[in-house]
Structures are given as structure tokens and as C-alpha cells.
Amino acid sequence: MTKIKKVTLKNGKVRYEINVYLGINTVTGRKKRTTRRYKTKHEAQIGLRQLQLQGYENKVGTLHRYTFKDVYELWMENHQHEVRETTLASKRSKFKARILPKFGHLLIKDITRVYCQEVVNEWAKEMEAFQDYVIQTRLVFQYARKIDIIENDPMEFISLPRKVEENLFQIEKRNFFTKEELQLFFKCLEEEGDVLNLCLFRILAFTGIRKGEALALHWNDIDWTKRELFIQKTLVRVRSKHILHRPKTKASYRKINIDTRTLEILGHWKAKQQELYEAMGFKIAIDELQPVFTRFHQQKYEMTYMRESTPNDKLVAFFGRHPNLHRIKVHDFRHTHASLLFETGASLKDVQARLGHSDIKTTMDIYTHVTQTAREKLADQFQNYIDF
Structure with missing residues (x-):
């Protein structure tokens, strides 16, 4: 597993270095590696995932490297520039609180429709607005499909649980003044x-x-x-x-x-x-x-x-x-x-x-x-x- 190494340059500045093995080049038969340096550890983590992805797309890497969290980080790197700060903070909060604890550690290609349905059923019991968590999770699966990491979105055909109203004529709690x-x-x-x-x-x-x-x-x-x-x-x-x-x-x-x-x-x-x-x-x-x-x-x-x-x-x-x-x-x-x-x-x-x-x-x-x-x-x- 590639590690991020902290290095100090001659001028005293700190950089974070990665040396990534991208597999065997099918044309030359030689091992393919690359070294990159970044100003922050977070940038190095993003760079590492991007290089691994590049290796896979060039047929010199392997698919099994990517967890749901890996793809989430790649997706978020692009998505954060498309929404307001408040929306971004809300999305990150949802992923941190409920989505990543359920999916983050799993290899994204191994996540099944059955597992997704179990998670959604659990969310539906815990909160009213569970559908928004489904929408956010699917954005990551759709991104993974877009960049050819997975072939199908495992959440595409799940069923969304619906609560049956016990009394259709419940007295509404009035949320305004006369x-x-x-x-x-x-x-x-x-x-x-x-x-x-x-x-x-x-x-x-x-x-x-x-x-x-x-x-x-x-x-x-x-x-x-x-x-x-x-x-x-x-x-x-x-x-x-x-x-x-x-x-x-x-x-x-x-x-x-x-x-x-x-x-x-x-x-x-x-x-x-x-x-x-x-x-x-x-x-x-x-x-x-x-x-x-x-x-x-x-x-x-x-x-x-x-x-x-x-x-x-x-x-x-x-x-x-x-x-x-x-x-x-x-x-x-x-x-x-x-x-x-x-x-x-x-x-x-x-x-x-x-x-x-x-x-x-x-x-x-x-x-x-x-x-x-x-x-x-x-x-x-x-x-x-x-x-x-």
C-alpha cells in the first residue's frame, strides 16, 4: 500500500511525497511508477487516488483498490466547486454522519443491491428525510460508473420504504398564528x-x-x-x-x-x-x-x-x-x-x-x-x- 511520506526540502519547506506503483505497462513490459510532491497531506491523498485511477484507466492498475470512500473523495474534489458553501457543508455532514460509516470502508465493486436495501431500510426507520441520504449516496455510485470503476449502480433499483398513515385525518399541529x-x-x-x-x-x-x-x-x-x-x-x-x-x-x-x-x-x-x-x-x-x-x-x-x-x-x-x-x-x-x-x-x-x-x-x-x-x-x- 502506497504511503504518504513527509519530506523537508533544502529551503526548509515541508512537502508530502507519494511514489505510486501503477502496475505493468502492457506495451513495454516494465513496471510503471511515478513520484509526486504536494504542499499538504490532503492534496497528496487526493493526488494518490487520482494517480491510481489513471493507472486503472490505462489498464496498468487493478480495480480492487477503490473503496467507496476513495471514490467519494474524488467525486467531492470536483463537486465542491459546483455548490454553495452551505450546501457543501450539509452534504459533508450527511456523509460523515451516516453514509461513510455504512459504505466508506467497503470496496465499491463489492457493494450489492441487497446491502444497499438493508441500509436504506435502516435509515427509513431512523429518520423522516432518509431519501436525501439515498440521493447523495447514489451520486457517488453514479460517479464511479461514469469513470468506469463499476458497471452498475447498486442503488438504482432499490425500493424506498413508505410509512403507512395510521390516521388520514390526524389533527395537524398548527405552525402559524391567527x-x-x-x-x-x-x-x-x-x-x-x-x-x-x-x-x-x-x-x-x-x-x-x-x-x-x-x-x-x-x-x-x-x-x-x-x-x-x-x-x-x-x-x-x-x-x-x-x-x-x-x-x-x-x-x-x-x-x-x-x-x-x-x-x-x-x-x-x-x-x-x-x-x-x-x-x-x-x-x-x-x-x-x-x-x-x-x-x-x-x-x-x-x-x-x-x-x-x-x-x-x-x-x-x-x-x-x-x-x-x-x-x-x-x-x-x-x-x-x-x-x-x-x-x-x-x-x-x-x-x-x-x-x-x-x-x-x-x-x-x-x-x-x-x-x-x-x-x-x-x-x-x-x-x-x-x-x-
Whole structure:
């Protein structure tokens, strides 16, 4: 088995060297080897797999060398340039958590359809979204087939287990506020007197923007004259760091009109934020560089973007202080906004544009869960039209 050797050059720099045996050249009858050096050990590992693959394709290597993990690493080397950082982090997490423990150590040519079916059946029992793990696993098998390491994808004809619904008329857990519940929520929130909390949840409930979009807002994203909010970035967490990223889709770039009361609350928070910064000895940045929602980073001793988990923590704590309120999650303010828009008579296209959905099917899925008030209006409209 080829080893990666750490070498120190004359200039003191460290390199990682591999000397790979690629088999017997069928033309000359001589042994074929090659030596390469790389800056990092990870690059050397990738280079080793690529050279072994090259040897196989030239008929001077052997197929049995390739494990599922070997092919995964080769596939990932190409695939990582095709997707967003957040998507890449999610994919790697899935492979690390469940896919590689089941397949990584196995020789890819020896993986059978029966084994794949057993793994999928196990995943189906453990989690709801098991199908995405199947999709990711198949991408590696399809890549192996594409580069002639295997002839067939062993997952191609497996069966996806389906859970039988015990009761087709289960009572759904409502993931949005009614108009009256939303009013009560903000009444309690205003009574607490926390301007930051009021501003944060007002933005989420009255614009329907995503949590990451709200946390990425800078003050220059607000047009105070036109009463518009410009959504052009989102805050994401990648490898334990919060970074600004482009929005989810092209449709996510949008301008949203905001009501006068929300604009007024934003103005109050802007003034309060200025006071807090001065009290802590910090200088407020210009609007283009100043985030709307910030936190104090104790280790760095600076103000920075609010953590992605903070709105969740704030909402849980709030419901703990008001246990009689209907409970929803942070993302459910988006559903609340959509549901109430539909109650006002807004069209699917209008709601789609405001929420930044690229696919109207996503908007329609929300529409199917409209509030009881909307259902009652629909029944009344039908009766009034028929009139008997």
C-alpha cells in the first residue's frame, strides 16, 4: 500500500511525497511508477487516488483498490466547486454522519443491491428525510460508473420504504398564528419593553423574510422614504463561522414594502442601538457596514452579527414567560405572514414574490394550510355564489 511520506526540502519547506506503483505497462513490459510532491497531506491523498485511477484507466492498475470512500473523495474534489458553501457543508455532514460509516470502508465493486436495501431500510426507520441520504449516496455510485470503476449502480433499483398513515385525518399541529394570536403576541412583547426583541420579531412577522435574511440586514438596506426593505444577502454558518452569503435563489433578491408601524419600530431600535454602542464604548459604523441586529462577542470584545440560534433562544424564553400563548417556531412567522396575506385576498404570485420563492409550488404548499378563517370565508363565498 502506497504511503504518504513527509519530506523537508533544502529551503526548509515541508512537502508530502507519494511514489505510486501503477502496475505493468502492457506495451513495454516494465513496471510503471511515478513520484509526486504536494504542499499538504490532503492534496497528496487526493493526488494518490487520482494517480491510481489513471493507472486503472490505462489498464496498468487493478480495480480492487477503490473503496467507496476513495471514490467519494474524488467525486467531492470536483463537486465542491459546483455548490454553495452551505450546501457543501450539509452534504459533508450527511456523509460523515451516516453514509461513510455504512459504505466508506467497503470496496465499491463489492457493494450489492441487497446491502444497499438493508441500509436504506435502516435509515427509513431512523429518520423522516432518509431519501436525501439515498440521493447523495447514489451520486457517488453514479460517479464511479461514469469513470468506469463499476458497471452498475447498486442503488438504482432499490425500493424506498413508505410509512403507512395510521390516521388520514390526524389533527395537524398548527405552525402559524391567527390574526388574534399575532396581536396578543405583540401586545405581550411590547409590555416587556425590549426594543430589540420587538424589532426582530416585528420584521419577521410583518415582512415574512427568512431568519438568515433578517440577521444579514444592514441599515442601508432600508429605504426610509420609499418604505422598502432590500433583501440581497443572508447570514449563514459555515464551519463554526458566521458569514454573509448571497441569497438562496435569484428570486430571493427582492424589495419588500414595509408598513409605517414597522418602520417606526426600526427607527426606535436604530436610536437605541446607538445608545447601547456608546454606553459600551463602541463606535457605530456607517449604515452600509452596520448590521441591524448585533451581539457583543466577549472573546473578541467587539460587536458582531447576532448568532443564527439567538432568535430561537429568545422565542423559547419568551414563551416560557407567557405559557398560555400558542407556540410557534421562528420560521413559522414566515408561514404566519403568508397565511394572513392569503386571508387579505393576496394572489399566489404576489405572495410568491414577497416571500422570495423561486418555485410557486412552495407557495402553494403554504396555501393548502391556510387558517380556519380563510376556510370559513371560502365556504361562505361558495354559498353566497350558489345562493340556495
